[in-house]
Amino acid sequence: MEIPYIVTPRKDTGLINSKIAIWLFLASEVMLFGGLFSAYVYLRMGADYPWPERSLPVLPGLINTFVLIASSVTVVFAWAALKMREWRKFQIYMGITVACAALFMVLKGIEYNVKFHHQAVRLHDYSVIEGHLGYEKEGKEYVLDRNGKKIEENMIRVKAEKLTFSVKRYHAAWVKEMIAEADHAKAKITLTEDIKAVTKVGGGEETVAKAGDKLSVDLLKKIFKVQEAAQTHNAALRTKALRAAWVVAKKENPGKSDWEYSEKVIIDAEALKPEMLTEVSAVVFEVNPPVELLYKPRDIKEGAASSRLRDDTVIEGALEDSPMVFHNTDAIDFQWLVMKAEEKGIAPETAIENSWLMQNNSFVRETWAWHLTEVAALRKKLTDRHGINSKTGKPNREPTHKELYRIGWKEFGDFGDVKLSGGDKFKEEFFGPNYEARGEKTFPHLSVPREEIRHGAKFTPAWNTYYAIYFTITGLHGLHVIGGALVLLYYLVFGRKMYIENPEWLANRVEVGGLFWHFVDLVWIFAFPILYLM
Amino acid sequence: MADSIEAIQKSKKTYLMVFGALLVGTVLTVLVASPPEFLYWLDVGQHGFDKWDAIVGLLIATTKATLVAVIFMHLNHEKKAIYWIFGAGLLFFAWMGYLLSLAYRSPIHDYLFYK
Numbered sequence: 001m002e003i004p005y006i007v008t009p010r011k012d013t014g015l016i017n018s019k020i021a022i023w024l025f026l027a028s029e030v031m032l033f034g035g036l037f038s039a040y041v042y043l044r045m046g047a048d049y050p051w052p053e054r055s056l057p058v059l060p061g062l063i064n065t066f067v068l069i070a071s072s073v074t075v076v077f078a079w080a081a082l083k084m085r086e087w088r089k090f091q092i093y094m095g096i097t098v099a100c101a102a103l104f105m106v107l108k109g110i111e112y113n114v115k116f117h118h119q120a121v122r123l124h125d126y127s128v129i130e131g132h133l134g135y136e137k138e139g140k141e142y143v144l145d146r147n148g149k150k151i152e153e154n155m156i157r158v159k160a161e162k163l164t165f166s167v168k169r170y171h172a173a174w175v176k177e178m179i180a181e182a183d184h185a186k187a188k189i190t191l192t193e194d195i196k197a198v199t200k201v202g203g204g205e206e207t208v209a210k211a212g213d214k215l216s217v218d219l220l221k222k223i224f225k226v227q228e229a230a231q232t233h234n235a236a237l238r239t240k241a242l243r244a245a246w247v248v249a250k251k252e253n254p255g256k257s258d259w260e261y262s263e264k265v266i267i268d269a270e271a272l273k274p275e276m277l278t279e280v281s282a283v284v285f286e287v288n289p290p291v292e293l294l295y296k297p298r299d300i301k302e303g304a305a306s307s308r309l310r311d312d313t314v315i316e317g318a319l320e321d322s323p324m325v326f327h328n329t330d331a332i333d334f335q336w337l338v339m340k341a342e343e344k345g346i347a348p349e350t351a352i353e354n355s356w357l358m359q360n361n362s363f364v365r366e367t368w369a370w371h372l373t374e375v376a377a378l379r380k381k382l383t384d385r386h387g388i389n390s391k392t393g394k395p396n397r398e399p400t401h402k403e404l405y406r407i408g409w410k411e412f413g414d415f416g417d418v419k420l421s422g423g424d425k426f427k428e429e430f431f432g433p434n435y436e437a438r439g440e441k442t443f444p445h446l447s448v449p450r451e452e453i454r455h456g457a458k459f460t461p462a463w464n465t466y467y468a469i470y471f472t473i474t475g476l477h478g479l480h481v482i483g484g485a486l487v488l489l490y491y492l493v494f495g496r497k498m499y500i501e502n503p504e505w506l507a508n509r510v511e512v513g514g515l516f517w518h519f520v521d522l523v524w525i526f527a528f529p530i531l532y533l534m
Numbered sequence: 535m536a537d538s539i540e541a542i543q544k545s546k547k548t549y550l551m552v553f554g555a556l557l558v559g560t561v562l563t564v565l566v567a568s569p570p571e572f573l574y575w576l577d578v579g580q581h582g583f584d585k586w587d588a589i590v591g592l593l594i595a596t597t598k599a600t601l602v603a604v605i606f607m608h609l610n611h612e613k614k615a616i617y618w619i620f621g622a623g624l625l626f627f628a629w630m631g632y633l634l635s636l637a638y639r640s641p642i643h644d645y646l647f648y649k
Contacts, residue, residue: 014613023616027623034627038634053583058564065560073553076606080542080549382581385574400582518606525598528560529591533567534583 007504022512026519033523036473040530043465050335052466053402054533059429060111061532064104065524071100072521075488075514082507087499094492094510097517101485108478112471114431119154120463121324121448121456126337127355129446130409132435134327145294146184153325155294156302156450159317163189163285165220166312167227172217174311178293179215185291189215192286197226197278201233208280215285223280230277237275241267290317297324297456322450328443330409330433332357332364338405348405356452363444370415371407375399409433409443416442470531477527480520487513545605552605559598566590 005017013020044051078093120130135150136143142150163178182189191213196205208226213219245265246258253261293315301308302322307315334352341351357364378399386396402408407415409432416438420428424437435443461468491510498506567587569576579586604610609620 013615015615020615020619023619027619030620030623031626031630034630038630042634042637054568058568062560062564066557069553069556069560072556072602072606073549076549077546080546083542084539386581397581403582515607518602521606522599522602525556525602526592526595529563529567529595533563533591534588 006508007502016508018508018512019515022515026515029519029523033473033476033526036469036476037526037530040469040473043469047465049464050333050339050401052464055408055466056111056470056532057429057432058532060107061528064107065528067100067104067107068521068524071097071104072518074100075510075517079507079510079514082499082503082510085503087496090495090499090510091492094488098485098489098492101481101488104481105478105485108474108481110431115459115467118432118459119324119326119456120459122336122454123356123448123452124454125351125355126340126454127357128331128333128336129326129329129357129448130331130333131326131329131443131446132433134325134445146180151294153323153327154297154456156297156300156307156322157320158293158295158300158302158307158315159290159320160287160293160315161290162192162316163215163287164282164314164316165285167220167224167281167283169312170220171309171311171313172220174299174309174313175215175217175220178291181293182215182287182291185289187287187289187291189285189287191215191219192284195223195280195283197230197280199226199229199277201275201277205278209283220283223283226278227280230279233277234279237272238267241272287317292320297453298462302450319450323447324450324453324456326446326448328433328435328440329446330412330435330443332367332407334405335401338401352405361446363446367407367412367415371411374411374414375404378403412442413438418442473527473531477520477523480516480523484513484517484520488517548605552601555601556598559594563591563594566594 003017007016009015010017074093074096078090078097081087081089081093117132118130119133120128122128134153136153145151160178165175179189191209191211193211194207195209197208198204199206199208208223209219242265245267249261249265250258253264295307295309299310302319304319305316307317307319309315334348334355337351337355338348341348352358352368358368379395382397382399383395388395412433413428418438418441420434420437424434428434428437433443457463459467461471488510491506491513495506495510498509565573565576566578567583577587578590609616
């Protein structure tokens with residue numbers, strides 16, 4: 001079947017159909033990305049924390065901009081080559097375009113990877129530490145867990161004595177992990193007491209599981225089945241009773257709306273009891289001898305004697321020493337602490353002086369003292385350059401909030417004063433702090449006790465709304481790059497046959513694909529300054 | 535659309551010029567945002583990031599985007615239908631921006647409102 005209006009334009013629109021279609025699609029894309037950029041503005045203006053201005057390394061974004069612009073030119077040259085029936089040139093230009101797309105995605109992947117391994121933590125006093133977490137070591141050897149994996153120094157350790165599972169919510173993988181951990185430590189996890197339940201209406205209590213039964217997912221499943229059946233049965237019973245109560249209430253209150261007598265609709269729970277089945281919602285196991293369990297901070301809400309997992313499992317047992325250990329610290333940020341202090345009318349200097357970091361870490365004190373001299377020098381430089389306002393008597397230019405209260409990795413680099421080779425410098429501009437080249441003297445070791453931590457996360461959406469919108473926009477843009485590149489690659493690889501049969505059709509298809517590709521470039525033209533430079 | 539071989543040959547030169555302009559625009563955006571020491575006067579407005587940096591940065595970005603749309607996407611010689619379609623998309627975007635600005639006039643963003 002021949003597709004109409006793909007080579008010759010329609011008379012009413014004067015255009016080929018595919019072009020109309022791609023422009024309709026692009027118009028909807030404008031609204032999609034427009035919505036996301038608006039979300040960015042909204043999040044930024046409404047942020048209740050210091051927005052991370054210009055915090056990403058600019059170089060990868062800049063190179064990617066060049067790459068995408070170049071690909072925009074080559075795709076239009078590829079189209080022009082087809083129009084002039086130069087197949088070889090088309091292949092070259094389209095090949096470069098697809099290669100640019102691949103390079104873009106590789107650079108993006110590197111950028112993402114750096115963020116996924118960069119840790120940040122906010123303390124209770126709102127000071128922020130950023131850096132790289134280490135792995136547990138004994139001497140020079142890494143400590144490995146049961147599965148032979150390195151253990152990140154950000155795990156929460158609990159000496160589990162008693163486990164209470166939510167029968168409905170338990171996460172089977174975690175249960176299996178607990179069993180394996182207990183087996184490894186030659187400990188037993190057993191049920192503390194018999195689980196008895198009425199499982200049939202009118203029947204007596206039956207023993208579903210016996211005290212001393214070993215923990216297994218099958219056992220939990222078995223108890224869950226009893227629970228599920230009981231819950232369904234009881235809910236149906238209650239609903240039936242409630243319906244009957246409504247009928248009675250309606251008869252007693254003729255002419256009234258239901259909301260006027262809804263309070264009088266009450267069911268007699270006592271009367272229902274004989275027909276109810278037993279709901280077993282939680283089961284308790286003991287761990288003998290107690291076993292040490294490790295959890296990622298996001299999976300557990302820890303407490304001194306009792307902690308709760310994300311699946312509602314309660315672990316009773318002492319919380320062991322579980323500090324977050326930065327193998328390399330690359331930023332100390334008091335911006336948020338100052339913001340909070342100013343809200344309370346406390347002077348920034350006092351708040352910083354009283355912060356946990358300044359009180360407990362000599363390196364931070366030393367760096368901060370150096371930082372203050374740097375800020376003073378900057379103040380002087382700005383005043384020398386821009387002068388003083390004759391009316392107010394204040395300098396025309398002041399250091400920014402960020403310059404005043406944050407020691408970033410570049411400042412740490414200046415402070416450490418290690419001479420870097422050209423290659424190492426480039427690496428630093430691209431990937432961020434170069435720990436290997438600068439060493440621990442520049443980016444020191446720092447251990448934060450768990451009780452000082454308010455919130456910790458990698459540089460991911462979990463850290464703040466900036467990263468949330470960064471990953472949303474760049475992620476969606478990246479998907480567009482992949483999609484667009486696949487279409488262009490298709491023309492490159494499978495276009496030859498069409499070129500021979502109907503070159504104009506192929507040229508039109510490339511033009512339409514190219515239009516999408518330009519749009520992808522267009523989005524990046526805005527995403528780059530907004531996410532990297534502002 | 536200029537479909538003749540001569541017209542395409544001619545527009546190739548324009549494409550290269552636009553390519554150059556886009557590169558320059560990109561470098562300029564970076565310089566305005568974080569000027570090196572010897573170009574400190576490029577830091578418009580107050581020292582560091584402020585609304586003037588945002589305005590200049592976005593103006594350059596808009597110019598670049600317009601170049602891409604007009605030259606690469608051939609909007610400089612396109613049929614009316616396309617202008618209507620794309621214009622409508624932009625209009626909806628602008629309308630959303632307006633709604634956004636309305637939200638900023640609501641009391642939830644006025645911290646004095648609850649005091």
